[in-house]
Amino acid sequence: MSHDPQSETKQNLIALRDRIDTIDEQIGELISERARCAQEVAEVKKAAGEPQVTFYRPEREAQVLRRAMERNKGPLNDEEMARLFREIMSACLALEEPIKVAFLGPEGTFTQQAAIKHFGHSAVTRPMSAIDEVFREVEAGAVNYGVVPVENSSEGVVTHTLDNFIGSNLKICGEVELRIHHHLMISDVTHKDAITRIYSHSQSLAQCRKWLDAHYPKAERVAVNSNAEAAKRIKGEWNAAAIAGRMAAELYGLNMLHEKIEDEPDNSTRFLIIGTERVPASGTDKTSIVVSVKNSPGALHDLLAPFQKHKVDLTRVETRPSRTGAWNYVFFIDFKGHTDDVPVQTALAEVAERVADLKVLGSYPKGVL
Numbered sequence: 367m368s369h370d371p372q373s374e375t376k377q378n379l380i381a382l383r384d385r386i387d388t389i390d391e392q393i394g395e396l397i398s399e400r401a402r403c404a405q406e407v408a409e410v411k412k413a414a415g416e417p418q419v420t421f422y423r424p425e426r427e428a429q430v431l432r433r434a435m436e437r438n439k440g441p442l443n444d445e446e447m448a449r450l451f452r453e454i455m456s457a458c459l460a461l462e463e464p465i466k467v468a469f470l471g472p473e474g475t476f477t478q479q480a481a482i483k484h485f486g487h488s489a490v491t492r493p494m495s496a497i498d499e500v501f502r503e504v505e506a507g508a509v510n511y512g513v514v515p516v517e518n519s520s521e522g523v524v525t526h527t528l529d530n531f532i533g534s535n536l537k538i539c540g541e542v543e544l545r546i547h548h549h550l551m552i553s554d555v556t557h558k559d560a561i562t563r564i565y566s567h568s569q570s571l572a573q574c575r576k577w578l579d580a581h582y583p584k585a586e587r588v589a590v591n592s593n594a595e596a597a598k599r600i601k602g603e604w605n606a607a608a609i610a611g612r613m614a615a616e617l618y619g620l621n622m623l624h625e626k627i628e629d630e631p632d633n634s635t636r637f638l639i640i641g642t643e644r645v646p647a648s649g650t651d652k653t654s655i656v657v658s659v660k661n662s663p664g665a666l667h668d669l670l671a672p673f674q675k676h677k678v679d680l681t682r683v684e685t686r687p688s689r690t691g692a693w694n695y696v697f698f699i700d701f702k703g704h705t706d707d708v709p710v711q712t713a714l715a716e717v718a719e720r721v722a723d724l725k726v727l728g729s730y731p732k733g734v735l
């Protein structure tokens with residue numbers, strides 16, 4: 367018999383695809399079985415007779431995702447594996463209750479990307495035109511959760527988000543970090559050699575400043591409310607480009623002219639998930655508090671001493687001038703641990719004695735994805 371490499375390849379492919387078909391069938395059945403379990407979970411939750419049934423359980427989701435990563439033996443990497451489970455769980459939750467999430471819009475912003483990364487594609491996301499509106503929408507109960515940016519690795523803190531917490535009773539229920547890649551995009555009508563204007567959000571323009579200085583030193587940089595708005599805006603402008611994320615390019619049908627133009631290669635933004643309820647401990651948690659102090663020498667040192675004493679690890683300290691008294695300051699402090707942990711409780715009790723006011727903004731699972 368003569369050896370025919372082409373037909374051997376064909377045979378090998380057929381055999382492998384048969385195996386894939388069998389595996390897919392099993393995966394499909396298992397996913398359906400999992401979804402039925404989630405439906406039963408919903409029934410159990412409803413039968414408990416609580417005045418308000420909470421279907422979404424951030425601490426449980428974090429545990430499921432962490433376990434998927436721990437179990438993983440490759441060849442997919444841990445993040446890919448967790449991402450797949452993220453979507454399965456998102457679809458299961460949607461069977462229990464379709465979750466509504468407000469985000470800083472318009473459609474196509476990095477905040478929407480963060481919302482989908484955190485809740486999966488089965489969540490219903492609603493664009494809001496300002497951070498305050500995201501807070502209000504959650505407070506009013508029009509949505510279950512909100513997603514707002516809080517700090518960027520190169521541009522620092524989003525002060526507007528922090529200020530909103532001072533006057534709000536909302537809780538932080540989660541955090542999510544997103545690698546931010548900026549792309550220069552144009553529309554079908556743009557003359558790419560005649561770009562004289564570049565639109566984007568001021569933070570994005572700042573994050574690409576060196577690249578713009580080198581490649582488009584003469585183009586006017588126009589700051590608009592969001593990069594998605596920038597993307598929308600250039601649709602009919604022959605001499606304009608926008609800097610935005612991939613999602614905006616896809617949404618508004620734009621073409622990428624230059625990809626990944628951010629000055630810092632590991633540019634990332636942290637987003638917070640805000641809701642109305644306290645989240646139980648997941649095992650690996652963080653807590654955010656806000657305290658206001660009189661402006662006296664050593665105030666910050668005094669304030670932080672209890673954390674050191676009780677071995678609570680600080681992850682961030684941010685100062686903002688208080689809006690109530692000219693000489694008062696507020697500190698936003700993040701640390702590892704949950705308010706259910708005894709060392710955290712002890713440290714917080716000691717901090718409370720030293721400050722004018724202390725508010726726990728929430729304990730929540732450390733971002734998994």
Ligand SMILES: O=C(O)C(=O)C[C@]1(C(=O)O)C=C[C@@H](O)C=C1
Pocket residue numbers: 404407408421422423424426427430454455456458459462
């Ligand atoms: O364990 C639960 O409480 C569920 O509702 C199930 C489930 C899941 O699919 O695993 C779904 C939604 C919750 O946010 C957490 C987990």
